[in-house]
Amino acid sequence: MPRTPSKRTFPNVAQHRTAGPYSPVLEVDARRLVVISGQVAVDLDGSVVGSTIEEQTRATLENCRRLFAAADVGFADVFKVNVYLADISEWSRFNAVYEEVMPPPRPVRTAIQAVLIRGHRVELEMWAARPE
Template sequence: MDQPTIQAYGKKNPNLPFHPAVRAGDFVFISGQVAKDENGNMISGTIETETRATIEALRRALQAAGCDLEDVVKVTTYLADARDFGRYNGVFKEFFPEGRLARTTVEARAVINTKIEIECVAYKPLA
């Protein structure tokens, strides 16, 4: 049986030993994304602001690997404060209105100053 092709995508930070996106066969794994704009500048604000910016960062990483949000099958979210869950969830529904995915949300402080970090797995069969 052939091994799946593994391909890295996205602009890798030279100081960090990983890529934003990695395709392994029909699956694309997106590393944890935080609220950054397309130039890599941190965005801070309310949980709603940071959630929107974080999901847009996810979208950019997915698109670099030939996917988009509708291909996402699993999301893991890390919230710095569990009290933000309801407000985060409201924004999440805007981007994933049908909720055709599995999701885990935990309270955990990120290693950088951010209210939220999200990673995901997408399924997009190779042509």
């Protein structure tokens, strides 16, 4: 059975020129929510993967992708992302990787600088709406 889109954007909403790769507002058909806990760049043995923000962002996104696949959803179904960066000066480098991976319409997003555990540079929490 084909899946119906769960997100709708509002293209006439004005956004400041410094806006990153995210949607300012989304409408979500949220009959079934799939939420994943904060994910970091760690393998199944618990070892940190990567040392740069780019490497850790890719590894963290892959962990998110794997968890969503178990629930039969993908990044196209994600409507909300919380981003925690150990160093906010790495924001543009994080965004470059994120923009390569996350399909439009991109989720709404919140980002903050935070103290992260064990040498991690980024942590992501994501919410998805599973289409019927």
